[in-house]
Amino acid sequence: MCILHLNKTNSIPNKKMKISMNFLRLSILLSFIVSTTMVYSQKLKKNQFHNPLALQRADPFVTKTADGTYYFIATAPEYDRIEIRSSKTINGIKEAKPVVVWRKHTKGIMGNHIWAPELHRIDGKWYIYFAAGSAEEKWKIRMYALSNPSEDPTKGEWKEEGQIVTKKDVFALDATTFEHKGQRYLIWVDRGPGNVVNTSLYIAKMTSPTTVDEKQVVISQPDYDWEMHTYKVNEGPAVLIKNGKVFLTFSASATDATYCLGLLWAKEGADLLDPKSWNKLDKPVFFTNEKFKRYGPGHNSFTVSEDGKTDIMIYHARDYEKIKGDALSDPNRHTHARVLKWTKDGMPDFGQDIDDNDMALKTKKK
Secondary structure (H helix, E strand, O other): OOHHHHHHHHHHHHHHHHHHHHHHHHHHHHHHHHHHHHHHHHHHOOOOOOOOOOOOOEEEEEEEEOOOOOOEEOOOOOEEEEEEEEEEHHHHHHHOOEEEEEOOOOOOOOOOOEEEEEEEEOOOOEEEEEEEEHHHHHHHEEEEEEEEEOOOOOOOOOOOEEOOOOOOOOOOOEEEEEEEEEEEEEEEEEEEEOOOOOOOOOOOHHHHOOEEOOOOOEEEOOHHHHHOOOOEEEEEEEEEEOOOOEEEEEOOOOOOOOOOOEEEEEEEEOOOOOOOOOOEEEOOOOOOOOHHHHHEEEEEEEOOOOOOOEEEEEEEEEEOOOOOOHHHHHOEEEEEEEEEOOOOOOOOOOOOOOOHHHHHHHOOOO
């Protein structure tokens, strides 16, 4: 009894001591986390980003609305659904909760390989353009559209508008749309002309948000070695109109460390349906840089900073080179953001030899 009594008595201060020590450890840990977060936040300058913005999200597309809301959409690694995130800041995308707005079919079309969704506001409606195979034939890739009249694309009902039908209609994907001088255009990817298997970029005028005109022309196909690693590829078009030019970035080669961005441009007043209007750089503008652990950057989109004054490029990349198995089965293409600068000649400066957040500090050329 005496021994039992002594153990009970001694256990009270021991428990108190343990609680105090645990509380002290927790306090120290919380202080460290808070101080670290504050220091990290203080290090971020204007237009610097908490990269990666989204883990395991490829083919990222960000659009900013008139009220300043950013909507983020991308390819999920399971290739089975479409999600949207919303945020009042670009950095806020990192913590924004994904809202699933559509899932693949269990049978037939739109049943496999749900790729590269883009979100656009057209004539008072939201549209999502995306690529998909069929449940039975995953490589039977075509372009499809969804629509939603809601002001907020994460709410309301999404309606399936069906396939965007084109004349080639062999391997259609990566649709993007833009308006220029009162005319809406669609640029997309399909097999190129001739007998050589490749993917090329096509353009056409749109006759509605889900249909294209009969005149459909190729404006780019793989011409250089950097576009032909493993596969001959031009894909992932993204448009930016500025400085009297229509700029078009695209991605080339396989989706591994050889993936990279190329650049086309046409004069603002040119006939965009004339292939001769388009100029193409003979070298990639953004590609693997081991120094920054940036491997296979590509399939970008463009948006603007919160104050509307700075162009921002959103893209995906891996942080390692070696991939086990098929690159498309590797989920670790992460979304990044970086400032896009401009040269004195009005051309985009992608900052190949500069890290993401250092682009915000780069001296602007006059």
